[in-house]
Amino acid sequence: MKKSLLMSLMMVLVIVPFLSACSGDEDASGDGEVAQEITVNASSEPPSLDPALATDTTSGWVIEHVFEGLYTKNKDGEVVPGLAEKMELSDDKKVYTITLRDAKWSNGDPVTAEDFEYSWKRILNPETGSSFAFYLYYLKGAEEYNKGKGSVDDVGVTAVDDKTLKVELNSPTGFFEKLLAFWSYYPVNKSVVEGNKNWVAEADTLVSNGAYKLSSWEHDNQLVAEKNDNYWDKENISMEKITWKMVNDATTYYQMYKSGELDLITSLPVDVIPQEEGNEDFKITPYFGTYMYMFNVDKEPFTNPKVRRAFNLAIDRASITENISQSGEKPAKAFVPYGVETPEGDFREQKEAYFEENVEEAKKLLEEAKQEEGWDELPAVELIYNTSENHKKIAEGVQEMLKQNLGVEVTLNNQEWKTYLDTTDQGNFQMARMGWIGIYVDPTPILDYYLGDSPNNRTNWVNEKYDSLMAKSKGIQDEAERMKVLHEAEDVLMEDLPFMPVYYYTNNYLTSTDYEGVVYPVNRYPNLRWAKKVSN
Structure with missing residues (x-):
């Protein structure tokens, strides 16, 4: 009997440590809860976690978890108040008076209206060099200040007191609350930023x-x-x-x-x-953006629009999506993706394609361009892309199509993400991979990419008619009319083709x-x- 009791105790001593070893993922308190990690x-180092300087989705992913603006998004993707406790809109819909809720910075400082005024004027300050400053051009006096033609004192954002922010717009902007949920409108802590340039x-x-x-x-x-x-x-x-x-x-x-x-x-x-x-x-989920290759219209051979169109006509986008990317993407023969609901239905479905693949027409256009420019042979073409196995495979597919269909030899070059952004920003490329994701679901943040003065438009393509139509659209309150003007703007872009759309993203x-x-x-x-x- 003693022997039996001893064996039982030994089994308990063996089993209990074993059970404890199996509970390593539970929290230290021992209450059995799973650690929430x-x-x-x-994929890569975020180029910048400064809301004023970030331009990419990798940085944005982190920023949107560690910062918050006046508005944010809920679980259903709806834009809802963040730091804004109350918002009042003037009768002419151009002046917002915003009351901030009680909130603190991670160091314990209170978040104030002055932080917002400072942050928005900081991003607009030409010395900051923000590529996304144009997203704040809806504010009165913002564009003038950013372009060195106006005073910071005329910018339409004022801290009335610690909890009250007054915002003045150039014109009524129905999607302004959506903009306020974007990281360019996030605040930074004034004392921290001014106290340490490497904050x-x-x-x-x-x-x-x-x-x-x-x-x-x-x-x-x-x-x-x-x-x-x-x-x-x-x-x-x-x-x-x-x-x-x-x-x-x-x-x-x-x-x-x-x-x-x-x-x-x-x-x-x-x-x-x-x-x-x-x-x-x-x-697999839809992703409101377009995968593309930019053409530098200041570098041969893409100075000639017929070359740009020929490259577009020579690519079999369905083959790329079905055989290379294989993630359910839709071939892109326009710029604005599917998913924008308008009074007439989906924006993209109203005009799905501006061209069809046509190798014979592409060859003809290429020969015409060579004759016009006096080229015996097409100038050498280099395509650059940011380092990624998937980007490499797509670039290789495009390279082979251009060789087989047009007899054009394209060399490939890859660079790490941060270096790649610097290279393309400086215009040191002929043809370069890029993706553009709308900051909110509307044609405007997509089409804004190719504005002549957009720092994100690395192609050097400038079209006054396009810029004029985009500016006109932003002052239109009637949705059907606004979408009509945006279609007209896309018509201009797709006629000149400073880029090669490949597919509409999925994730x-x-x-x-x-x-x-x-x-x-x-x-x-x-x-x-x-x-x-x-x-x-």
Whole structure:
């Protein structure tokens, strides 16, 4: 009997440590709750986490978790008040009086109306060099100040007191609240920014006001954000910690997902998509943007519009989407993607294609261009793209089509993302890959890309008629009339073709089934604020 009791005690001592070892993913309190942490892949180092300077979706993904503006988006993608507690609109719909809710920065400072005034005037300051300053041109006096033709004192944003912000617009703007949810309108902490010119470079100096604050940043490796205890709505944030890895190689990050090192990836290697389709962790969603190649119209051979059209006609976009990208994208023969609802239906469905692939016509146009320019042979063409396995495969497909269909030899060159942005911004390219995502679902933020004075328009293409139509559209209150003018603007763009649209984006994801509540916006990377880990 004693021997039996001894054996029982030994079994208990063996089993209890084993059970404890299996509970490593539970929180330290021992109450059995699952630690609310998620690890995702950003692919690369975000070029800038300064809301005034960020221009890319990678930076935006982090910024939208650590900062917040007057308006934000809820789980359903609807624009709702963020830091704005109350908003009053004047009878002429040009003046907004906004009352701020009680909110704090991650360092404990109060968020004030002065922070907003300072931030908006900072992004408009020509010395800041913001590529997205034009998104604030809806403010009275903003464009003039940004272009060095007006005074900062005339810009239509004023802190009346600590909690009251007065905003004056050039004209009524029905989508202004959507703009306020975009990161260019986010505040920064005035005292922090003025106290340290490198405030945004490291986790311990970056002060933010959103749901999360940075806790560590190993450059080119990973970035970690943890729930901000000073965030006004922290009780409704379920995910406690987000880690963004920076793994560029698609095969590597796919294997990391499969081994459990990553919980979510935003793009799959194209060769694994067929085998993942149908799995419960696989998801394809529309993405309101266009994958394209820009032509530098100041560099031969793209100085000639017939060359630009010939390249467009020589590409089989359906073959690219079906055989290379394989993610359910739709071939693009226009610029504005599907998904914009208008009084007459979907904007894109009203005119889906401005051209059809036609190799014979492309050859004819190319020969005409060579004769016009006196070229015996077409000048050498280099296509550059940012480093990515999927971008490489698409570029190789385009390269082969141009060779087979036009006899044009195109060389390929890849660069890391930050370097690539600098190269294209400086105009040091002939043909370059680019993607453009609308900051809100409307033709305007898409078509604004090719405005003559848009810093994002790296093609050097300027068309006064196009710019005039875009400006006209922004003062029209009737939606049907506004969409008509936007169609006219797109007509001008697609006639001159300073670019080659390839397809309308989709996003393909793998998300661990251990998580629920991840939000997949139509024009952003996943929002993780309301995600919850439900099992280990």
